[in-house]
Amino acid sequence: MKFGIALLCGLLALHSCEVLADTETACLLKDPPIQCGGFCLSVLTPVLNHLTIAQDHRNPSDLNKSNEVLVRQYTMETQLAAMQEKQASFENSLDNTSLQNNILGQNFTERQDYLESQLSALQEAFFRVETKIKYLGFEQIGSKYFYIEKVTERNWSSASKSCRNMGGHLADIKDQEELNAIQANLKKDTHYWLGINDLSKEGEFLSMPSGKEAPFLKWASGRPTQLNTSNCVFLYNGEMYDYPCNYSFRFICQTEEENE
Template sequence: MLGLTIALICGLLALGSCGALADTEPFCLLKDPPNQCGGFCLSVLTPVLNHLTISQDQRTPSDPKKANEVLLRQYTMEKQLTALQEKQTTFETSLENQQKSLDNSHVNLTERVDDLESQLSALQETLFRVETKIKYLGFEQVGSKYLYIERITEKNWASASKYCRNMGAHLADIKDQEELSAIQAGLKKDTHYWLGISDLGHKDEFLSMATGKPAPFLKWATVRPTRLDSSNCVFLYNGEMYDYPCKYSFHFICQKEEENE
């Protein structure tokens, strides 16, 4: 098809050239048109043919099989690239979801730890109260002291002191008027109660049995019953203190100080 087109163009050019020259000259430049036209036409058509060849080569590769392979590879690479992009997007989404899950887990874990700590604190407080109740079983709190008031049995001063020691306590002393008033409010009226105060070491030097130091507070009755040498132990009666022979049996008061945990 291309050869026929070239031949036709060559013929037209030859005739045109001779015709154009015929108007000005009596003879054609081509003395032998049939033989010379090929070379003439070739020299004229070479730029046109080159252009057509280049355009055709640009449109269609010289080897169709290789062209198909290139297109197939390009298509395959595009599909792989698209798949990789989709995988990247899926991976990023998965990472975001995992991060959110980790954040939620961290928040939940923190909340659970705080809740467990609160429960532990509550249990420790409950345990402390239970231990305190067991430790001071039978005692009642008055200020910073725990007191056991014996309201039924009467004992002499030494036996009462021993009874308190067996309970992990000692006969009570009193630190001030406020504490005396609080204790007296729980005592039976017109009843004697031994205290942990005596001058068994030196006459009229009344010491606290708990500390071995001078009694922190003394409130003697207006009229003390006796000042005999045998009146060495102190009892409480209707909010006032008396010294009396230790051999007599009275009710008594034991005390425990609250320990700082």
Template sequence: FAAHCLDIQNMQRLSTSLLLALFAWNAPMPSAATQSVCLLQDAPKQCGEFCLTALSPMLDHIARHEAEWASSVLQANATGARLARIEALQTAMNIRQKALQEVFPKDIGARLDRLESQQAALLRILSQFDRKIVPPKFELIGTRFFYIEDETRRNWTSAGSSCRQMGTQLATIRSAEELAALRAKLNKERHYWLDITDLEKEGDFMVSASGKRPNFLKWRVGQPNNFSGNQHCVDLLDGLMYDNKCEGLSYYICQSDDDSLD
């Protein structure tokens, strides 16, 4: 397109030069020279015909290329429009890429959360299958299987170890209904260890197996009192809970299911 524009400019300069040459040719000459020069009798007519004849090839050239130059202008405009569309598309792609970069890490985090949730659900299902394989000496009390140790007393740590040797854990109680069912099976004059302690933080009682707060607590009036400042393990007496010294000896209750999977 720039080359065509230069052609037009060159043609215009050539036309101007020719016209100036013609005017110079026909300008009045000194008297000494007029004797050897042909004088014009009808200047407008003679010059017009001469100029038309002289410029005719140039005019024909301009006519032949005028459509081509116009087409070049249209092509240049179309090219500019295409470039504008490409730039707009590139801008849109950049915006989309930035949005994806912002969303991608969040999406990965959400997927990981879903996978962890599915894994926990699978573990609960496996735990339910495990419950069908009831260890010896365990009996169904309420809706779960428990073992009540009524022969040997142990401290809280040893009682938990004894349950784990059977593939189980010290018991926790999940509801008032379950407590009532257990109470009917227990000796009302004996203490039984449960898997609840505030060894990590005074007054913040947690289930040892899961590290979570127990679903259900039923303290005796005035309990827990942390008497002497060293009562950090929970036992059960006649349907009520007490905090006692973990080193003390008590009977204990094991449960077949694993609280860490809940």
């Protein structure tokens, strides 16, 4: 607009100078910018007024339509901004919910693991108490429960019956480690019947509870004797002896229960 006005002023000034030249009047200006500017302004004022009037007298319906478009555009932009804000808030809410669900799930899993471990510990404690009640007088030695008779002496058959009445059987030792653990609880220089014999076949020493070959034998020097009358085995100072079953000794019982 400014460029157009300047161009128009220039053209008018040029035209005025040409007119003055034609009338043989000198076109001399003491202050060209000011004088030309005032001249241009006086000439262009009616034109500018006409443009302003034309602008002010535009069709009212066109103005209304323009205003409606602007209002609608503003409204849509406002609604869009509000929707974007709601979307961001919803996404935030989803993230928070997901995080809370993860935390709750983790806490639930940890609590479940804790409760399961507590239940397992209670079951183990209950099993031990139940075993102690069931096998009153038995004590844990190694992985098994044994009863060591400390007073009464019985023959092998009677000792075997006493163990059965208590819910166990005469002991058959499984290895040297178990023998050492048991021997640490026995009285020195004392005989204790075990659940091993060769009553079925001479020289074939079997475990009474399983009916199979004894899992572990640690004979004393010169044993077994190979005598038909020495069919039952006792333990004495960590070594085993075959001896007649009708003699009365103390005895060792064991249960089928094992502490895992």
